[in-house]
Amino acid sequence: MAEKKRKLDHRQFQDNWTKEHGFVEQKDCAVCAFCCESVVCRTSSVQRRFQTKHQSKFKISEEKGEAIKKAISGFKKQTGILSQAVRMKSKATECSYKIGQCVALNGKPFTDGEYIKETFLSGAEVLFRDLQNKDIILSRIREIPVSARSAERRISDLAENVTTKQTIGLKQSHVFSVALDENTDVNDASRLAVLARYHENNHIYEESCCLLPLHDTTKAEDILCAFTGYFSKQDIDLNKLFCVTTDGAAAMIDKKKGFVKLLENHVGCKLLSFYRRAYVQRPHL
Template identity: 30%
Template sequence: MSFSKCVCLICQSTIAIPKKGNVERHFRTVHGKYDTDFPPKSELRKRKVKELKSQLSGQQSFFTQHTSKAKAATEASFRVSHVIVNNKKSFQDGEMVKEAFVEAADSLFRDFKNKAEILSSIKALQLSRSTVTRRCEATAEDLTQQMWKDIGDCECFSLQLDESTDVSDTAQMCIFIRMVFSDITAKEELLTVLPMKEQTRGEDIFQSFKNFIEKTQLPVYNWCLSPRMEHPQWLAA
């Protein structure tokens, strides 16, 4: 048996419906001469069946190991991408990190018996600029989903608005959120950053914030707003 399907030990074909009649039909139709070559209950047949089982187990083990290595390489790629973003480095630095990793491993694992396997796993890491970009986008999407789930689960939350400018001198409005849950724990997150492309008057800030609420359907029935201040303070909901 392989998962929910039967696998023929002789030809390794799969039988979708694991019923005795289906298995017997396959054996009689495809392997009609097997009983002649390997008589039932004979030692020859027992040895052959044992050999076939060993071959199948080896193949299945190989594919399982391959899948595990692929998952480990993907996880490592996400971890390195996270470090790159945390240190505000260019996405193309992933290739440099990989090259440094290979060079260091060549010395660190010089006396290890499985050095070749270790180096092979490192070289299999996908850290090109496009890959790091996709990893960061996937991470950001996951974090966003987690935050909106927390917003839906929390008992109440407060908001804080602060204005700043980016490197191009464009005004940006940062909105922070503090959520309080039923077990009295609290969590603070950066909710969003809204560009103020025209003016930064109070009514412009309010309209931009209102548009954000309408677009995201933020549950405003359980929040209170902390206005902009030189040293902003949170308001309890």
């Protein structure tokens, strides 16, 4: 019964429905060009819709044929205008993402998007002055959403997309390595920077993975909790980790209670570990 019902609900659109009843195909449905209502692709449904709603308007067949042609032409023109508007809006949104990317890459405030748009408009007035479609170009520039709130959403979406792709790469990679550095930011808050190196699609990627806050202390246990918590949240298997690079702080490299030793105990195997010594410039004698 389920298979029979599924076959009935997914019949193909028939071309004669357009000529006889004024229906057009749209997204696996039959849409009436007169009232823009959709019905399932079934002859009985199409006939019933036309007979109950529109057939009484026509006295002779010539009037019916002419009215159907006019309705279909108007429907196609309307949908064409709507499709064009959607495409234009999509391009404006894409351009908004490009501007947001430039703002993020250059470390500028979100409000600079409006400044970029204003500059773009001022230059376009001169650059496209001799073109016939100058007004269309300027109107499209004005439609670009670049408010501070829009820039924030665009940059957040881009960052989320990068994180998603990176997480997929780390999950699919057979092994990966990490480099960690604990430091303080301009607000004197402790942060743990994590970089990951992994292999995907015949390419080796070395990217910033995350910047984790260390709220309380910066002991090895706190660093381990923040580090493992992030990878657990992303559902990344730490058993694929084979190499860790840290700074030379005691909390990182202590042989008994350091971060590397605690991480080895957590994953249950020996890790290849490196650390860099802090470079101190000696005064000239």
